[in-house]
Amino acid sequence: MPVYKAPVEDVMFLLSDVFPIERHNNLPGFAEATPDMVEAILGEGAKLCEDIFAPLNLSGDQEGCVRHPDGSVTTPKGFKEAYQAYAGGGWMGLSVPEEYGGQGLPMTLNTLMQEFISSANLALGMYPGLTQGAMAALLVHGTDEQKRTYLPKMVEGAWTGTMNLTEPHCGTDLGLLKTKAVPNGDGSYAITGTKIFISAGEHDLAENIVHLVLARIEGAPAGTKGISLFVVPKFLVREDGSLGDHNGVSCGSLEHKMGIHGNATCVMNYDGARGWLIGEANRGLNAMFVMMNEARLAVGVQGLSQSEVAYQNAVAYAKERLQGRALTGPKFPDKPADPIIVHPDVRRTLLSIKSFNEAARALLVWTALKSDIAHRSTDEAERQQADDHMGLMTPVVKGVLTDLGFDCAVKAQQMFGGHGYIEEWGMSQFVRDARITMIYEGANGIQAMDLVGRKLGKDGGRAIMAFFNEVGAFCQENAGDENLKGFVAPLQQGLGHLQQATMWFMQNAMAKPDNAGAGATDYMHLFGLVAMGYMWAKMAKAALARKAQGNGVADRMDSKILTGRFFMERTLPETATRLARITTGADTTMALPMEAF
Structure with a gap:
């Protein structure tokens, strides 16, 4: 079975020596995040990922999700208990404001936890990851009532979240979307349409799922200028916060995918489902981009995560696999052959991955700290500089870290020779899971065009x-x-x-x-x-x-x-x-x- 150990020591070097976290003690939530506290938090998170999430990765890939005739979906064995351990430990609200039940700690810590979780079990980690993205959009653009209604339950982990953009005929070009919203006369809208590729769209991990859905209000302008964002819960929420009737939203089918088999990627059908406008009408992309930018950084983390876990397994194999002798003479004369790590080309391959992983992690920490500054600083000039950095780096982090993360996963698989092509070793899964990161949340060619076409001249x-x-x-x-x-x-x-x-x-x-x-x-x-x-x-x-x-x-x-x-x-x-x-x-x-x- 594949192994995984969270790189806590490397992270602490970054937070203590390269980007000292204590320099940001003037920001809300940072004063409590002392180095000792941070190390303790990440140490506990590492145990959760190593002991509970990682052992379910291979079995979850082999078992996958199952859709039942009533439209409900069952996740792989052990996923529900692992998710409950994550939610019960308070990890969902690590960086959410305390007024909604969160801990108010730096978002940087959540980013680091996302790496650990994604390395341990990418498919399982996507369920809370998407929820955190949905919470980010609600925090920025939701009404006070929407925040009170949804955020505490999402922080608790009792409810999860999704983002619904893509339709069968439109992906990147969202101006083509057809999902419509018709006013009900009571402040709500009837949402009708079909969305595809919806990660965590239906599952058995939580009692309710809060869908954020892009749709066009009747009579709205054509193209992207007429798109609005709606919150559409799976179960309607009564005034006292309890769950009411099932909303008009259902999972039509599950996609059969190359990887991330343990995550339910759904076709979602909205049949007059009741939804409520988030933010301003016809400005839904502004609100959704909060979630999309969060998601793009998280996907960059996923690219690193698969490279890291693949590297760890490749190193373990290279130290054990006996094959040939070193070019300069036997290094282990008492053995029938030397371990392959003595060979220069093996070392070249492993160092290529290792040097990428450590640089990518530093880039993510640097960028995550900028995000905290952009959201928490009271200094307008400091916020602007941090926001500029985020805008410039988001396509780079998403595009480069996932392209190279996939390449590194393939290089790590190569270390196993033919065994890397056999499913029982788990290397194939890292390659297959890494592949989606280059595609979703905006394919990497689009990220490159965003960088060159929009970000450079901004x-x-x-x-x-x-x-x-x-x-x-x-x-x-x-x-x-x-x-x-x-x-x-x-x-x-x-x-x-x-x-x-x-x-x-x-x-x-x-x-x-x-x-x-x-x-x-x-x-x-x-x-x-x-x-x-x-x-x-x-x-x-x-x-x-x-x-x-x-x-x-x-x-x-x-x-x-x-x-x-x-x-x-x-x-x-x-x-x-x-x-x-x-x-x-x-x-x-x-x-x-x-x-x-």
């Missing part, structure tokens, strides 16, 4: 210039540090490539938009490489400082620095290739006639 390029300035300043401040030479010089070069690519788009994409479209994915990955290179440079500096303090951590810090050096030497130079692709433009890409494909 507010006169304020966000991208702030990123350039921060990374450039770091390089300048540390250029004279001989110990950081192997980090600063390649980072400076990668930053130069990113700046050249940005300038090329400014000069060549306005008159010819296809140039932006043809280079968008390469630009997103070029940006991701530089961002992760910056993370490694910051981690290396922190590791050197920590090592100088002593405290018996020299070996661990040396390993950290060596892993970072591998990234800077073997991965970051790919920025040159990305730049070369971008600057070839779109001519060849667009020249082939449609009939020739």
Whole structure:
């Protein structure tokens, strides 16, 4: 059976040395989040994930969900008890305000828990993850009555949440949606239509499911300008908070999927279901984007999560599997062969994954802290800077971390040879589960276009210039540090490539938009490489400082620095290739006639 151990030690290095969490004690919820408290919380979360969630991952994949003739859905054996352990431990409301039953702690802690949960059991972790996204949308755009009605029960875990966007004929282009909303005359609307690919749309884990549904009010403008968002509970809620009649919403079928078999991905039918408007009429996308941006960051976490758990299993296998002898002579002469971890190509593969995982985790922590600042700071300039960062980094985190997370899961599977292709080892599941992260919550090509087409030029390029300035300043401040030479010089070069690519788009994409479209994915990955290179440079500096303090951590810090050096030497130079692709433009890409494909 596959193994998993939550990387608490690595997380605490990030929160103590790289991005000291105590610097944010001026923000609500942070004063209580002392390093000792954070370590205790994450330690308990790790036990939950390792002992309860992870053992159900393989069996849940094999068993899957079952839809019954009455439309109800049963999740795999053990899922309900595991979910109840999660909800009962107060994890659902970790970062929700105390007035709704939450603990009000930093969202950053919830992001880290999402990694642990997703590594342990991605399919099971999606049920509470979607609920937390729905709560985020209600917190920002819901009325006081809606918050009082739904949030305490969702925080408690008695009710879960979903997001309903996609329809059979429309995915990314939501302006095409047909689900309609007709006023009932009492403040509610009758919602009618079909939604597909609805994760956790129906299940047996909670007594009620709170659906957030995009629909068009009768007479509303065509396109995205006429879309509204509604809260549509599975069971209607009486004035005293108890559950009433079953609403006009049902699961028509379950999708048969490549992976995440333990999560119920549903076709949802709305037949005059009663719903209530969230936020303003015809401005539903504004409200839904709160949930979608939360979800996109969470999906970036999922990309890392599958890479991390696949890596852990690949390392364990590489240390045990005997095959051949080291090129420099036997390392274990008492054994019939050496373990495969002695071979350079195996080490190259494992270090590629390890160096990605640690950089990706740092990027997520950096971005999660910015989210906390954007939502909690009273300093308007600080909030704006953090919000700029979030807007710029969301497509990068979602697109790059899931593309590379999948690639790393495949690399980890490769370490097993033929055994990696056999289901009993569990490596196939990590690959299959990782694959969806590149698709849902906006396919990665769309993320790249969002970055290039919207985020770069937003507010006169304020966000991208702030990123350039921060990374450039770091390089300048540390250029004279001989110990950081192997980090600063390649980072400076990668930053130069990113700046050249940005300038090329400014000069060549306005008159010819296809140039932006043809280079968008390469630009997103070029940006991701530089961002992760910056993370490694910051981690290396922190590791050197920590090592100088002593405290018996020299070996661990040396390993950290060596892993970072591998990234800077073997991965970051790919920025040159990305730049070369971008600057070839779109001519060849667009020249082939449609009939020739």
